[in-house]
Amino acid sequence: MDVRLSPEQVTLRDAARQMVDRLCPQTVAELDDTERAGKLEAAVVASGWLELRTATDDGSPWATGVEVAVVAEELGRGLADTAFLGPTLAADLRRLAGAPPGSTAETIALGADLSEPAVALGGTLGPGAVALDAYEATSALVLLREGDEYAIGTIAVDGGTTSVDLTRPVASCSPGATVSPIEGLHHPLGPDDLARWRGLGLAVTCADLVGVMRGAVTIACDYARSRRQYGAAIGSFQAVQHLLADAYVATEGSASIALHAAWAVDALDGRDALVAASAAKAYCARAARSVCETAIQVHGGIGNTWECLAHVFLRRALLSSEVLGGVGANLARVLAAHGIGGGDGLR
Amino acid sequence: MDFGDSPEELAFRLRLREWLGNNNPGLPPSSTSDEYWAGQAAWHQTLYAAGFFGLSWPKEAGGHGLPSVYEVILDEEIIAAGAPPRPSVGYLVQGLLRHGNEDVQRRFLPGLVSGRDxxxxxxxxxxxxxxxxxxxxxxxxxxxxxxxxxxxxxxxxxxxxxxxxxxxxxxxxxxxxxxxxxxxxxxxxxxxxxxxxxxxxxxxxxxxxxxxxxxxxxxxxxxxxxxEGWRLAMTVVSHEREPGELGYVARYGKLVKELVRAVKERPDEHGPESRRDLAWALVEAEMLRCHVSRRLSDRLDGVSHGPEGSVDKLLMTWVEQAVGHAALSIGGAAPTEGDDTWLKVYLYSRAQSVMGGTSQIQRNLIASRILELPIS
Known part of the structure; x- marks a missing residue:
């Protein structure tokens, strides 16, 4: 066992960090800077990071869950307003199904509460499905149920966008939309495939949450050092220091369990990867909400204004938390893995 | 980046697993019973005699000079076997290694490490x-x-x-x-x-x-x-804050496993609230296992102990107290008959945020030494 990042992974992290520091929004106003956002998107596409989970000749992905998590954490830390999660999950779903790669603008569709992938029955999509990362995306992958297994198909993403997250739009999909089967599909997705895919989705959102927590702790500490009351920086008061210390500790615990989930995606069988990711997601989702709330609290009145970045971190955390299930759904998975209250088993 | 075993680590794990299968003394949880403390010395000596104690300490201290990640393997296998955790004397060993002269080390380390003294x-x-x-x-x-x-x-x-x-x-x-x-x-x-x-x-x-x-x-x-006493004290308490040093991954792993068993034996008695508390205990214990793996891997670079020990102490405290709350939910807050083991586990968990430096002191250290917030 040696869970230090490899030299290549450190290089990848540093590259992502530099890109984030150069092109991500530094203020709420910069979220409206479309030129900057366009440069960020172009840089992410050019780096090849949207294709980390496309298949090599033997069907394995170009990069492991750890590399994906390394990039996702930096994008979360920088509040990157560009697609990553959706195209990454779409690429992995195509890989697992043995389908040819899609466009890097392709994303995935989830059910209305984001906790499950969108499933089409009889070739049409039911109501309420939404597409993640709907910036420029024109199509999203959905599952097509075939008995106990699933095929995949695409739907057009044409609905209006709305999202709790100011950095990542979510688009509604038209109910009754026709699903186009993917040509060249090699095999249906079985339970192990879907468990591994869910494990990847949870691990990537955990990494995003870890990044969000790091970013939120950073702005809160910066503010605590500069804001003065009673003639002293508020960061010198124990009441404030202890809030920030707890936020930092929760972030470190999250980073440890999220790293394990990212490793498990490709190192364990699908079920065990999902179990590892479920524990991580429950931990990270709870921690992230608390850490972002602390960031708002430390900013005082300013923290409750639209212009303060603290709520942008919180909003991003709320979206990442819900994708493929938040605290409750994942605690249930953890119990099911230990044979308690599983119902229809682990999924 | 690998949480898995190298071939050497796997061979060690399998040898340890077989040994634990034949040598588990089956003591009750450490936090609930004087019986554990009565049997702990013998367990220490047994582990040492079999070559499974002091894995990461230097050979001249009576250890095995293995990379520190072997301590994680020991803890994981102790959990799997339901065996008692390894005795927590690492902080004393580290204090003597760092500050004691050759004469002190020669006279005292062997008896400390072997469990004779x-x-x-x-x-x-x-x-x-x-x-x-x-x-x-x-x-x-x-x-x-x-x-x-x-x-x-x-x-x-x-x-x-x-x-x-x-x-x-x-x-x-x-x-x-x-x-x-x-x-x-x-x-x-x-x-x-x-x-x-x-x-x-x-x-x-x-x-x-x-x-x-x-x-x-x-x-x-x-x-x-x-x-030099103050500096020695800081060495000792910084190690005393580390779950990797203390073997507490195994302590919590064992407790949550027993809590899972308690719920599965009588599923009708344990409702959604108890189950949620149990799920959090499972998640927290898993977090600590991953966290200790990360910390001990970092030490392969020779990274020394710094203020991050305070982070580890707080994480360990949160785990212990989450396990305590699950024990309270599952065992009942006011058991009226028979076994009150889980109540004792809960009550004992309150000490973790005090012993080895209170949680408030750890937060002060993190604020000043890691977050670099101004001194009041």
Whole structure:
């Protein structure tokens, strides 16, 4: 066992960090800077990071869950307003199904509460499905149920966008939309495939949450050092220091369990990867909400204004938390893995 | 980046697994029963004799000189076997290794590591808790000896100890942090009175207070130089904050496994609230396992102990107290019949945010030394 990042992974992290520091929004106003956002998107596409989970000749992905998590954490830390999660999950779903790669603008569709992938029955999509990362995306992958297994198909993403997250739009999909089967599909997705895919989705959102927590702790500490009351920086008061210390500790615990989930995606069988990711997601989702709330609290009145970045971190955390299930759904998975209250088993 | 075993690690794991299968003494949880403390010395000696104790300590200290990640394997296999956790003496070993001279190390490390000798730690006093440096126990030189007078408290296992690592003031004239020295004091003398202290869960074998009324210790039992006691204390407490050093991954892993079994045996008795508490205990225990793997891997670079020990201590505390709350939910807050083991586990968990430096002190250290927030 040696869970230090490899030299290549450190290089990848540093590259992502530099890109984030150069092109991500530094203020709420910069979220409206479309030129900057366009440069960020172009840089992410050019780096090849949207294709980390496309298949090599033997069907394995170009990069492991750890590399994906390394990039996702930096994008979360920088509040990157560009697609990553959706195209990454779409690429992995195509890989697992043995389908040819899609466009890097392709994303995935989830059910209305984001906790499950969108499933089409009889070739049409039911109501309420939404597409993640709907910036420029024109199509999203959905599952097509075939008995106990699933095929995949695409739907057009044409609905209006709305999202709790100011950095990542979510688009509604038209109910009754026709699903186009993917040509060249090699095999249906079985339970192990879907468990591994869910494990990847949870691990990537955990990494995003870890990044969000790091970013939120950073702005809160910066503010605590500069804001003065009673003639002293508020960061010198124990009441404030202890809030920030707890936020930092929760972030470190999250980073440890999220790293394990990212490793498990490709190192364990699908079920065990999902179990590892479920524990991580429950931990990270709870921690992230608390850490972002602390960031708002430390900013005082300013923290409750639209212009303060603290709520942008919180909003991003709320979206990442819900994708493929938040605290409750994942605690249930953890119990099911230990044979308690599983119902229809682990999924 | 690999949480999995190398071939050498796997071979070690399988050898350990087989041994644990045949040598598990089946002691009750450490936090609930005097029976555990009665059997702990024998377990320590058994583990040591089989070559499974002190894995990451240097060979000259009686350890095996293996990378620190082997301690994680030991903890994981102890959980899987339901065996008692490894005894927590690592912080004393590290204190002697870092500060003791060759003579002290040669005379004391073998007995400490093998479990032949029992040790306790005389740091805190009634008026020196979080503000440890204000301690008032005195050691006065008389010929080749020092004479120790003072009152120590929270001295775990003092009833069974052969030796006590005592912090005492040897120079009252200098600033408080600089006038403290450390001694290895023999416990078996008339001038030392040991009194057990009953903890809130009723156990009496863990906690004690010790009165030194002119106890004698040879000057050659001083650890480090005169005035080096504070630095030794910081070494010891920084290791005492680390779950990797303490083997607590196994302690929590074992407890949650038993809680899972309790729920599965009587599923109808445990509703959504108990199950949610159990799920959090499982998640927290898993977090700590991953976190210790990360910390011990970082140490492969030779990264030394710094303020991150305070992070680890708080994480460990959150785990212990989440396990405590699950135990309370599942065992019942007011059991009226039979077994009150889980209530004891819960009550014991409250000590974790105090022992080895309170959670408030850890937060102060993180704020100043990691987050670099201004000093008030």
């Amino acid at each position: 029992r040790w306790c730690q005389g740091f805190s006093e009634p008026d020196a808790g979080s503000d440890l440096a204000s301690l008032r126990t005195q050691a006065v030189r008389e010929g080749s000896e020092y004479v120790v007078t003072g009152h120590k408290v929270w001295t775990s296992y003092s009833d069974a100890a052969d030796w006590c690592l005592v912090l005492a003031r040897t120079d009252p004239e200098v600033p408080k942090h600089r006038g403290i020295s450390a001694f290895i004091v023999p416990m078996g003398q008339g001038a030392i009175e040991q009194r057990p202290i009953r903890m809130i869960n009723g156990i009496t074998r863990e906690f004690g207070e010790v009165i030194f009324d002119g106890a004698r210790v040879d000057a050659s039992n001083m650890v480090g130089e005169p005035g």
